[in-house]
Amino acid sequence: MVRKKTRKIMVGNVPVGGDSPITVQSMTNTITKDIDATINQIKELEMAGCHIIRCAITDIEDAKAVREIKKNINIPFIADIQYDYKLAIAAVENGADCLRINPGNIGSVKKVKKIINICKERQIPIRIGVNSGSIKKEYLEKYNGVNADSMVESALEHIRLMEDMGYEELKISLKASSVPLTIETYKKISQIVDYPLHLGVTEAGPVWRGTVKSAVGMGTLLSMGIGDTIRVSLTGNPIEEVKVGREILRSLGLLEEGIEIISCPTCGRTKIQLIKLVEEAERRLKHIKKPLKVAIMGCPVNGPGEAKEANIGIAGGQGEGLIFKKGEVYKKVAEESLLDELIKEIESL
Template sequence: MYNKSLIKRRKSTRIYIGNVPIGDNAPIAVQSMTNTKTTDIDATLKQIHSLEKVGVDIVRISVPTMDAAEAFKIIKKQVSVPLVADIHFDYRIALKVANYGVDCLRINPGNIGNKSRIRLVVDCARDKNIPIRIGINSGSIEKKIQEKFGSLTSEALLESAMRNIDILEQLNFDKFKISVKSSDVLIAVESYRLLAKRIDQPLHLGITEAGGMRSGSVKSAIGLGMLLTEGIGDTLRISLAADPIEEVKVGFDILKALHIRSRGINFIACPTCARQEFDVISTVNTLEKRLEDIITPMDVSIIGCIVNGPGEAISATIGVTGGYNNSGVYEDGVRQKYRFNNDQIIDQLENKIREKALMIDMSQCIAVKKNNKK
């Protein structure tokens, strides 16, 4: 099992997206992107607020038109999460959202016009202390680079990245993060490895166009997991053809599995067999949905029988071990005298988990107050 202390993070510079630190060993930020029409202000706001509820750190919004920029102005005033504006081709849109308080500009300098237009955007970002994210994507590699390499390779993504970085460096602008995404997991991983050796700026991780909920989660977990265990990556997005809320959940699950960042409940559950004394699958699936609002880090072990149940339960915050009619309960590794009725185990577990989360939160608040008095 990987441990936080075993993963040495790559050294990188620090930037801020709003109040969220990126790089220089800051917590790895989880991002997502709205898929509503930006001009549909109500729908976009609703989606952003839903993303905030599941813990998103940063939200990206596509701003393809001036009308979308005007909508962005209204949206920005009604949310607290930092917003990144995704802009292509039209430098005027970048200038507009900069004036409307955007927290980061997602652009590729090479595709927003001639040098004078690029300078206008960069100077504006510098004056307003707005960082830039360069987003290199396997689906939009420059034609000259495509012709040079003949096919998509990690070296092609790297060259595209370095060309765009060079534009910012010529303008003496270093407050940026960068991604080199590919839908091919191995190409993406190697691209990030190559880039990590060339620059000190923060890296935004992702497997682009990863696919649907199941396949996209698998690809992202493999690719990002490889990089994160090597200490590469300062922020991430899971790109799924699914509800953006799922992107955030999967992102936190990956970080949680690697002991990099803990948020919410880590469910430990058996795959079930004929020995199970209660419906483990239904119990876990129901509790995952019911307890999405719990952000307190804790391990909850739900095992259907006594073969592996006690061993898992003694290492968990809350654990249950299946028994005939009634199941054993553990709290902080200690077997409790009471048992849960198997017919009511979902409700009883939910109540116990919420009670424990409240106790943990209260103890942490008390500890903080004591430290502040010292």
């Protein structure tokens, strides 16, 4: 993969674009003005590996809550604004690190200019978000409906508006619930602009279905070198969004952080409780941030040989198993001690 070189912006202390690592974002589903609930959820998302968090700002109480929330979290805060430019200004005044707006629903150019002015003053970037459901009627008519051309044209109109105001601290998203449309649209915009791109398949659906759609859509784009930050949109616990996002990046070699478990699908040769073993290993290893590849294999056939690229692993047998490192057998262990011994060896690394 050759990653497309984009401009670099700073969202708080996290770089996005350029040669910066691709980041995982999520969005809280709490009422933002419920400060304790919002802080607690953000802390849980931080623990899961979220790099940047976004919250909905629906009224002035939400905007004022940003100040207290920021004092209690460790990752950058994006304020998501719809329609009311005054809320965007209030969110920035209270410490938001970035805004997500659709300039088309903010209203007059004069209102957008007021947002730009305070963002310039405080060096706050803006994400221009265009979804397949928010395209102007004139572009729908010009390009015969919702497609990559009408979506890109909508985004370019907003980009030109910002640029005409002397503002270029932008990142761009063009999300659709259709995977093919999402891929086509991001490919098209990436050939036209060099702003960092925020990837996502919008309204992807329930956790299982949405995971598949997001992995196919974003994975395809990332494998082409397109994308600088991602958000998996699932109807479920936001922690699942972070877990899926991190795994998409890890599967492409774009995230060197945390444990990657390699495990076989089991078959008639498997003599140990492999599924239970893998689930327990995931639970007990989730706190480790060091990038390690761990293999948990059902039998010696799929053991040290097929998993020799793993840093460490185990292969089950009849009442016992092997622990191996880089494909070389290290020691033999009784089945009931296999996971404990594996974790002890991992922690020693």
